[in-house]
Amino acid sequence: MSLAEKILQGDIRSAARLMRDIDDGLRSSVEELKKLYPHTGRAYIIGLTGPPGAGKSTLVDQLTAAYRKAGKRVGVVAIDPTSPFTGGAILGDRIRMNRHADDDGVFIRSLATRGHLGGLSRSTGNVVNVMDAMGMDIVIIETVGVGQDEIDIVRMAHTTVVVMVPGLGDDIQAIKAGILEIGDVFVVNKGDREGADRTVRELSAMLDMKPSKPGEWQAKVLKTEAQCNRGIDELVAEMEAHRGFLFSSGAINHLLEERNASMFMDLLKDRLFSEFFAHIKVNGRFRQIIDGMMSREKDPYTAVEEVLTEETGRVKWTGSA
Numbered sequence: 001m002s003l004a005e006k007i008l009q010g011d012i013r014s015a016a017r018l019m020r021d022i023d024d025g026l027r028s029s030v031e032e033l034k035k036l037y038p039h040t041g042r043a044y045i046i047g048l049t050g051p052p053g054a055g056k057s058t059l060v061d062q063l064t065a066a067y068r069k070a071g072k073r074v075g076v077v078a079i080d081p082t083s084p085f086t087g088g089a090i091l092g093d094r095i096r097m098n099r100h101a102d103d104d105g106v107f108i109r110s111l112a113t114r115g116h117l118g119g120l121s122r123s124t125g126n127v128v129n130v131m132d133a134m135g136m137d138i139v140i141i142e143t144v145g146v147g148q149d150e151i152d153i154v155r156m157a158h159t160t161v162v163v164m165v166p167g168l169g170d171d172i173q174a175i176k177a178g179i180l181e182i183g184d185v186f187v188v189n190k191g192d193r194e195g196a197d198r199t200v201r202e203l204s205a206m207l208d209m210k211p212s213k214p215g216e217w218q219a220k221v222l223k224t225e226a227q228c229n230r231g232i233d234e235l236v237a238e239m240e241a242h243r244g245f246l247f248s249s250g251a252i253n254h255l256l257e258e259r260n261a262s263m264f265m266d267l268l269k270d271r272l273f274s275e276f277f278a279h280i281k282v283n284g285r286f287r288q289i290i291d292g293m294m295s296r297e298k299d300p301y302t303a304v305e306e307v308l309t310e311e312t313g314r315v316k317w318t319g320s321a
Helices: 003-008 012-023 028-039 058-071 095-100 126-135 150-157 170-177 196-209 231-247 251-282 285-294 300-312
Strands: 044-049 075-081 106-112 137-140 160-164 183-188 222-223
Touching: 003 012, 003 028, 003 150, 003 222, 012 028, 012 126, 028 075, 028 126, 044 058, 044 150, 044 222, 058 075, 058 137, 058 231, 106 126, 126 137, 150 251, 160 231, 183 196, 183 231, 196 222, 222 231, 231 251, 251 285, 251 300, 285 300
Parallel strands: 044 137, 044 160, 075 106, 075 137, 160 183, 183 222
Antiparallel strands: none
């Protein structure tokens, strides 16, 4: 049987192997993903983002426990910084989530960013699809925690949770990162710290000033202490409320349409680049272009136009400088 067939029959090892192949960029994984795609679309995807040190991993651990208590199967995709030596995820399979390691209803996978910006790894969407096809009811994505450019999660998650913590200049970070625009639920974690209530008030005030249309979801600010399991039930309830809103209002259709369009365009861009670049590198054209740019005999704009024309016979460069 293929890996996809084994995964659909509940083989966890096959799922782990396919995720590894996906992360390594093996072409064979694409054929398996094709077979799994018709079996996706059932999982509820939650994205957690926020600055480093906000306690996202501990929060994910508590959310996993809460959903397991409710009888839900949970998949976790933890995005970590890339090791400059191995190219792998520095933190590996999070030690803070080890209590779920022996739970058959929980599957945890760490992915390295490998230089990809936006807080996610390039393979995140495909790994989420594997977990979805595995029958996970909930898939939680924890972004890398770079702080200000983690907007990719909005295009992938049904509900985006922005996690803050007192004492990190959260009000300024909120304005700089534009996170008021991306969050469906806001959490001030480590709520026992001094200034937590002030951070909640300031975020709530900024949300109140945010322009909104009638019928839109009104995001709330919650306070949690993930280390002590305080505020977790309220957070789960708020996320489920947002989930209910998406379906009752019909907003889920627009969200899924954007997500599918984003996935297709990302795949198309990656495939076109890999196909074109591989060819010009093998036939020596890439070296010629670089040499021409070094001597200023060739400009990169003309080079791109020529490559597109050579490779497709019809595509012209229409972008603006």
